[in-house]
Amino acid sequence: MSERRGFFETKRWIAGCALAALLGWQGVVAVLGIARAFRADTHGWRFRLTASIDERIRDALGPDDPAYRAVVEHVPHEAWLILNGDNDDHTLLLATQLIALLYPMRVVPRDVAVALAGEGRLRPTDPCYILELRAETPPYTELQVREVARGAHFVLFEQRIGG
């Protein structure tokens, strides 16, 4: 019995030393991780606490902010906004951001708009705008469109499907 107890005590002593070393090492890793998190900040406290929502949106959208502003200024809430862009990561991210920021405006990528028109949920009489995000804007000669805003990275058109 005392032999077993002695074995347990020795095992506990060795395990204790090993665990103390492990915990100490892990504590250092944790402190470094916390310090890294503080150091990774990219915005000053003044901006974080006092910036307006517009400034925060501008910060998030960067060079695409004018496109967002143009939509807010020109597109009525009840209208559809069709996004026409390339299939790259940047455009997909911008599409996600615009869909989130402009809700409840119905913002849809072009392929979804085509599908919705096919189902009759996007009707020819619905007010509809196109945000053209491609570098080379097509002439849109086959549609009745009117350019309502233009920026370095976008053109905003008003159109009526089938109009």
Added chain:
Amino acid sequence: VTLSWWQLLLVLAAPTALGFGVLRALGIGRRSDPLAAPAWAYIVGSLGSALCNLLWVAAHKPFSGTWLLPAQLAAGVVLAIAMRRRATAEPVDLTPTRERWILAVAMLLAAALVADQATERNAQPVSHGDEAVIWAAKAKTMFVAHGLDAEFGHDARAFARHADYPMLNPLLQLGVFATRGAIGHVDNRLPIQAFMLALLIACAAALRRYVRPALAALLVLLLLGHEIVQLLAQVASSDHMVMAGLVVATDAWLRWRSTSQIAWFRLAMIGLAVAAFAKHEGAVLGAIWLLAVGLARAARCIGAIASMPRRELLWLLVPAGIVALGVAMNAAFGFRNDLFDPTYNARSFGDRLVTMLPERLGAVLEYTARHLLFDSGAPLLFTLFFAVLLLFPLRLLRSEVAVPALCVAGTLLVFQLVFVATPYDLQWHLRTAAVRVAMQVAPLAALGLAMALAMVFPSLRARRSS
């Protein structure tokens, strides 16, 4: 930001006050544990607040949303006053020691880091990632809806990704929109971000019941030093809400076992409900948790405690009811889970699991081992916990440590199987979710580690007055 300062305060005060009222009604007072009580109040009150907000939408918004949170604040205060004479659970019998200041410093550091991470993220609006396309999107559809009608269902299916996900997070964001009277893009993160601080405080309170304050502080730092915890402190995601629910449930269950005071059993059930209302994983973890308790009891790892009135078992209906509510909502509005939706998947989940297991299991286990157990850049809570369990298996698994051990091991195992059967690209799914979802049981691993260390090394035990 977009809310005034008093409105921001209201967003946090309303669930906290409601939670204090509910805790009082359960039989738990501030003196039951002065450190944990505000955290429990926030976590429990958030569940109450979310249910109130859901009721408000379901009733077709009978009054202005600006009164929603003030009404909850008032209800909490009235409840707390009405129940003030109710007997409360005994406080923890810990002897105050000099090293308490170390835990206090760790808590201040936790608060500073959560505030830093939250405000840094809030420099930008909720506009992409899961917080935008899943959680905020569903909150927005509920805010715009006139009620829980067909139009809401259609809008949620069209706008929100994973519309079937549980509603605690979006309903709390809805409270912010209602207070503001409009959709916002920044301050709707606040009630979710606050969950991280509540989680860390609740976790610290649970840890220091077992180990000395300095060791409890170290274990909190191990959580805080993990980049997933730091990320979750920033975004309006729901993984840390699952963590909070599980920590409250386990801590309260352990308190119930050590004191036989029924109030703790009730709190444990509400903790499980919080986890289940936060994410589907929360319901799965709740089931694993109950299974772990059952297994530990059946294997006589834990003994029986003083019997309680059978009617108290009805509290099990709280988490079960929350799960049933989610199932009913999803069925009513046709919200389907992507893992099981036949329109996304040609084969059933079980079929995919069986056929893909030989091919994928190795890759999944390798990823988990590399990023969860042996990542040199992150604190290795799971590794430490499993190491102590392997060193003293018989001694630890014949005690209450068996419950967090079974729960953590069972959860990691179940999550591996989910990844094996994923309908998505395996590497993409592992990269974006594997560590994050596994971290849902990290606080439980920390608690299990504290319990194990206290059991094996008496010098590390928290000093008790009795």
